[in-house]
Amino acid sequence: MTDGQRIPVIIDCDTGVDDALALLFAVRHPALDVRAITCVAGNTDVDGVVRNTLTVLEQAGAPDIPVARGAERPLIEAPRSARHVHGGDGMGDLGLPRPAREPAGVDAVTLLRREILASPRPVTLVPTAPLTNIALLLRTHPEVVRNIERIVFMGGAAATGNATPVAEFNVWHDPEAAAILLTAGVPITMYGLDVFTRVVVPAEQVRQLRASSEPGPGWPVTCSPTARRTPAAAPATRTRRPAVSVTRGRCARSPTRRA
Numbered sequence: 001m002t003d004g005q006r007i008p009v010i011i012d013c014d015t016g017v018d019d020a021l022a023l024l025f026a027v028r029h030p031a032l033d034v035r036a037i038t039c040v041a042g043n044t045d046v047d048g049v050v051r052n053t054l055t056v057l058e059q060a061g062a063p064d065i066p067v068a069r070g071a072e073r074p075l076i077e078a079p080r081s082a083r084h085v086h087g088g089d090g091m092g093d094l095g096l097p098r099p100a101r102e103p104a105g106v107d108a109v110t111l112l113r114r115e116i117l118a119s120p121r122p123v124t125l126v127p128t129a130p131l132t133n134i135a136l137l138l139r140t141h142p143e144v145v146r147n148i149e150r151i152v153f154m155g156g157a158a159a160t161g162n163a164t165p166v167a168e169f170n171v172w173h174d175p176e177a178a179a180i181l182l183t184a185g186v187p188i189t190m191y192g193l194d195v196f197t198r199v200v201v202p203a204e205q206v207r208q209l210r211a212s213s214e215p216g217p218g219w220p221v222t223c224s225p226t227a228r229r230t231p232a233a234a235p236a237t238r239t240r241r242p243a244v245s246v247t248r249g250r251c252a253r254s255p256t257r258r259a
Helices: 017-028 046-059 108-118 132-140 142-147 169-173 175-182 203-211
Strands: 007-013 032-039 067-069 123-127 148-154 188-191
Touching: 007 017, 007 108, 017 032, 017 046, 032 046, 032 108, 046 067, 067 108, 108 123, 108 132, 108 142, 123 132, 132 142, 132 175, 142 148, 169 175
Parallel strands: 007 032, 007 123, 032 067, 123 148, 148 188
Antiparallel strands: none
């Protein structure tokens, strides 16, 4: 929190296993005010991403946060999913029930513009997916920049990649969109692939989450009992503001992890 007020956040995601954990963290965090969630093709097709996002929110007992469908393909390239990592449904093929919740009646760019400009305080955008929606927003509605506090995105790599030896999936999926974001003139913090391979959940916290009767904390991931605490790598950043790091688990159900 800043000055005792929750931080207004909008998440742009391609909900697979990793984004599901980020959503659980965000909607349950007392310092974050999640104002909207937008979906983009990435881990799976965009309609699957919308379904997965609504499922996670429902299972987490989240408030009625608007969720909107976004881009179904990158700006230029053909869509390239990560079903080989996240399963055919993007959620490890767990056979989760279809959500009762419905998406908003507007597209992702419209919802992003509406919620950014309506926020009484500047918004932090948190893209955890290919950056197509964000690029379309910045090109179509550049006026939103005045009410964006910063963009904290999950993507890129300061070391090796996971889509190719040198490229991380989110940037590789739509590099032109990433270029638009990086030149938008907004304070940016990048959490690259190297950060997320060095952060795990301590076994004691895993036991507490499994034992919790509250909605969300123990769902739906089974985590390794050998998980241990590892110092997080510092994110690459273009500002002097401290970044908020999200702790992620070493999960037995997750295949090779991607950022």
